[in-house]
Amino acid sequence: MPSPKRFFPLEYDSFRLPGNPLAESFPFVIRECGYCQERKLVLGTTNNFNQYLLLYSLEGTVRYSKNKNTQYIQPHTVVTTACNTTLTFTRVTKEWKFYYFIIDGSHAKLFYNMIRTQNNLILSNPFSAVLDAFIELYNITSNIGSEEKSGAWNYMHINQQLQTIFTALYDISYDIAEIKELTPAQETSVNTALKYISENYKEDLSIDAICNKIGFSKYYFCKLFKQQMGVTIHQYVNDFRINKAKELLAYTKLSVNSISSNVGFKSTLTFLRAFERSVHMTPSEYRDYY
Template sequence: MRKVLIVDDEKLIRKGIRTILERNVADLDEIKEASNGKEALDLLFSEKFDILIIDIRLPQIDGISVLKKIQNLTHKPKIIVISGYDEFSYAKECMQYGARGYILKPVDKKELIEIVEKLKNELQEEENNLRLLSLQKIMRAKMFEAEINNIIFSEIDIDRFRERLKDMAIPVDEKIMAVYLLLPGDNSEQNDFSAEEDKLKLSKILPEGSYVSTIYNQRKDILIFTKMHFCYEDVKKSYESLTERKVYMGICDLQENFENVKLLYERAYKAALYCFILNKDIEFWSQISWREKEEFSQSDRIEKLKELILAGKQKEAIIFLESIFDHHFFNKYSADSILALSEKLYTQIVDWFCHHVPKKVLDIHEYQVLASIFNFTTISDYVNHFKKFVVEATEMISSLKGILNVKDEIDKAIKFINQNYHRDINMAMVANHVSLNYYYFSTIFKEKTGLSFLDYLNKVRIEKAKELLVNTDLKVWEIAEKVGYKNPKHFARIFKDITGLTPNEYRDAQKRLRE
């Protein structure tokens, strides 16, 4: 029997999902609801749920934050995200935090049933497999993993940490090294069970007395603690074979005891990060520690690349991008400064473009993956995808050059509106009249007039209506028809929105002014 939690701030949506599940999905023992992120977290931390169906946009605590906070749950539910079209980037992030399904609103009944049935089957399969594993071993590993992540990412008391390790029979004063396995790229195919199974297999090929922990980040990297050196290349290749993912191995070969886990982690992670940046398989902290002091200015490079793209200089922009990611250049500087560079390239160039051009002109979703360099298996893959963005962005800029100087076309459009406001006209009709692309016309019309097409059309119609109200005795409904509104109530609402008065109030006020 399964337990489900539905989280959405709209009661009708929660009830609709509940009804679909109750009528169409068997073996659901209990279905509970929460209307906001805080209620959801309270339930998730106090009860065990098998399936979580959650909206991204929630009051108090949003859906993404909920998913982040439940990463450490011993019994983490299978997650289905429900969302609107405009929230795709958030849904993408949710997938990285373990979401197994993404359903657009309004929720499709068939799709929901199929995903829930699939997750039920996965749960059953995982439970069957887990029975074959040593429960004691798994629990011990999970406890160790939780403690390691707590000491790395949280401010916890070191004495408490020592006591917890002693409870797990781990020698806290023993000198150890750290080995970090960085796993960039797409990990959406790997479920929680397969990750645990791979980790157990990894433990078997490590020296006795080694400890393995998953790092609670989006990539689910692996951190190994060991008392002695081993054949790093063999272990790396074995784990790549198990996971079918590229592995970058960083080694902190300076021994410390378990009290200094955070320091061991930071050094091993930095060594692995340099492997990724420099496209190496294995790196030792002792060989790269000097680089941590080398920083470089990023703003000038980012601004120059942006200027080249905006100028439509495709070839120059690509050459300059390649110079930014030159192997010899990266060989000098700290990993943090290089990561910061990639993040700023996204926020100041890619994201900027995605928010300043029509969605139909530039494929926004395709380039959101550039938000993190770790979405790619290699730096080369990242740079190639960025080049693709540069090509499309510069071509878009070039195609717009002739259109950006369209004063005559906009003047022609305004003249057409002024002559035909009384007819049933729309933006598509006017854009076609001046021979401009619909989306280009929409953007440029607003740039030139300061108003959207519809706001401008309403403004013209209401100005004409004001003249008729003052200079004729026509009834309000007759005036509405003469200025292009078929529905008098709609006309009255638009009139009041613009003038602050109803048509009759405006007519009376003008009469009083003339008296």
């Protein structure tokens, strides 16, 4: 089935919308939005408990962190979360393209609670109306102030598109909940590998050891892991260890050498190179900054 013809903006941009009495009279109000291609995105530092993020990841893989929990987001995933704490998105692949909206309003909390999930993520179908609604919503929002349509029409259309997004995401969430009730929960081979890595990252964790644990050939499982996670097993293990090192740098007084061995690196030099490549600063600079 061919993918639908869609037109994306020619330029990347993000902006905040000034409030006005007309906008505030509607159930949903957009405070900030963007169509972006970023290496890193940090949100939630200037927002409040009544504001919510809707982010549609179009292309690439990104590492998403909230409350010390880290997840990897694949294309056509919608992130829905409250902006009550810092939300950090760090690009893993060469490119990452996405739409995002920060909203509030009298109905925002109610609709958010209807679609919220445990991990803040909803996997969407690229052929569904969700992406079309995100595209249309951004187009309307970025044209607010133009003379083509009245302000009331713009805000009515914005609220219509937001309701379309929430309704579609609710349908997806509801279907997933029903399937989970019918199907016993089973651990996939990749989930088993992720669990094994989280429990043994301090050890000499080779790809052979991980594949032996799963019971798959190295070639097949490395290919499967890359398909599902967007990164190689080696890169994932490195990223996992770096995140653990960040916690130790921020919350302990352990030396860099001790932290290096604590998180499973064979030598301090290897750790320093991996840390700088991932974080773009040295461990000492990271500790001073945070």
